[in-house]
Amino acid sequence: MAEDVSNTEDMISPIVTAYPREKRYILAMMQDVQKKYNYLPKEALKMIATHAEVPFSQIYSMATFYKAFSLIPKGRYNIRVCDGTACHIKGSAVLIDQIYNNLGIKPGETTEDKAFSLETVNCLGACAIAPVVMVNDAVHAKVTSSGILKIIEKYRGDAGDEDE
Amino acid sequence: MKIMIDGRDVDVEYGETILTAAKRAGIKIPTLCHNEAFEGQGRCRLCMVEVEKGSMKNTVASCTYPITGEIKVTTSTPLIEKTRKNIIMLLYKQAPGSQLIQDMYKEYGCVDNSLEENNADERCILCNLCVLACQEMGSSAISLIMRGTDKQVATPYNEAAEVCLGCGACAEICPTNAIKVIEKDGQRIIWNKVFNLVNCQRCGKPFATREQLEYIAAQGKDISTQNLCESCRRKSAAEKIQGFM
Numbered sequence: 001m002a003e004d005v006s007n008t009e010d011m012i013s014p015i016v017t018a019y020p021r022e023k024r025y026i027l028a029m030m031q032d033v034q035k036k037y038n039y040l041p042k043e044a045l046k047m048i049a050t051h052a053e054v055p056f057s058q059i060y061s062m063a064t065f066y067k068a069f070s071l072i073p074k075g076r077y078n079i080r081v082c083d084g085t086a087c088h089i090k091g092s093a094v095l096i097d098q099i100y101n102n103l104g105i106k107p108g109e110t111t112e113d114k115a116f117s118l119e120t121v122n123c124l125g126a127c128a129i130a131p132v133v134m135v136n137d138a139v140h141a142k143v144t145s146s147g148i149l150k151i152i153e154k155y156r157g158d159a160g161d162e163d164e
Numbered sequence: 165m166k167i168m169i170d171g172r173d174v175d176v177e178y179g180e181t182i183l184t185a186a187k188r189a190g191i192k193i194p195t196l197c198h199n200e201a202f203e204g205q206g207r208c209r210l211c212m213v214e215v216e217k218g219s220m221k222n223t224v225a226s227c228t229y230p231i232t233g234e235i236k237v238t239t240s241t242p243l244i245e246k247t248r249k250n251i252i253m254l255l256y257k258q259a260p261g262s263q264l265i266q267d268m269y270k271e272y273g274c275v276d277n278s279l280e281e282n283n284a285d286e287r288c289i290l291c292n293l294c295v296l297a298c299q300e301m302g303s304s305a306i307s308l309i310m311r312g313t314d315k316q317v318a319t320p321y322n323e324a325a326e327v328c329l330g331c332g333a334c335a336e337i338c339p340t341n342a343i344k345v346i347e348k349d350g351q352r353i354i355w356n357k358v359f360n361l362v363n364c365q366r367c368g369k370p371f372a373t374r375e376q377l378e379y380i381a382a383q384g385k386d387i388s389t390q391n392l393c394e395s396c397r398r399k400s401a402a403e404k405i406q407g408f409m
Contacts, residue, residue, distance in 0.1 A: 042321065055299075055327070056325075057304050057305055064310045
């Protein structure tokens with residue numbers, strides 16, 4: 001679950017300094033930060049640059065190279081639509097369209113209220129129950145175009161509760 | 165040791181690249197991503213040549229291929245010309261705005277195809293020379309970011325980089341003139357950062373950024389002529405020599 005990114009510096013510092021000051025640990029640092037925040041905050045990249053004694057521009061280059069890293073905050077609910085071969089044939093593109101129509105986000109984007117973000121993955125390894133959608137850790141099988149709307153509604157309700 | 169390039173015997177040193185050896189022998193091999201200041205990158209692949217080693221024949225990038233034994237190099241064969249033509253065609257699709265690439269496109273007799281073209285004013289061929297130059301200057305303000313078709317040279321977050329000195333080494337080395345530098349009213353704008361230019365104490369011409377001069381001073385190098393522009397510095401040095409005569 002994404003944590004609040006207030007007072008980031010104090011929060012990120014221990015993650016980064018847990019590793020020796022060496023270039024080869026940069027990816028590991030990034031993975032740990034991403035795991036905690038679901039994205040790589042700018043402060044974290046700067047901190048990694050200082051810690052590993054590597055120019056900030058090179059850290060940024062690495063962070064933008066790997067698809068596993070996100071530079072923009074993810075929503076509380078990260079929707080991952082499988083777009084592997086089986087899911088693609090079973091209509092994952094329709095699901096992505098439905099999500100866009102309903103939430104107004106494309107893959108890689110986050111809704112303005114930070115409730116949802118969308119990404120596509122190449123295969124979730126569950127082709128038998130295609131098309132598959134994961135919301136955070138929950139797997140939704142054989143999702144239909146109306147089914148995806150129900151899923152969004154369910155989480156939207158939860159998201160609302162959290163705010164209250 | 166000796167190797168054969170285009171039927172000529174060429175003296176070479178063990179481990180040097182084919183490109184270096186060929187250049188010294190006055191044999192021209194086309195390049196785009198190569199600059200003598202840096203080691204070969206093998207990025208643009210324009211310097212591909214044919215290498216014959218015993219009974220083996222191979223096409224290699226001459227800028228990164230180290231000579232370690234008896235080889236026979238041919239810098240132009242129908243296959244290599246075809247490869248280069250292909251590369252130029254693809255570079256043209258990437259950077260249709262570059263005059264250099266446009267000229268090469270004509271020179272190599274490329275023909276248009278249905279591949280999608282980049283923005284008409286795009287000039288960058290992603291050769292990475294600017295990144296190397298910036299690194300060499302000690303700033304590393306820019307780098308290649310993203311990947312695949314989104315790849316580009318930029319500062320982190322496209323913001324004005326703290327470490328950028330505004331020296332313009334990146335624009336200087338760029339083979340396709342892709343880096344925008346605006347100079348007017350005593351200011352230089354590069355990579356979204358605005359610099360105040362310092363005037364030459366002798367001729368009054370703006371010649372460097374304040375950051376540049378501060379950087380040089382901080383390096384502890386000789387700064388006795390640092391407030392002079394390049395041509396005035398030369399003049400001052402010449403005068404000094406005259407004084408001795």
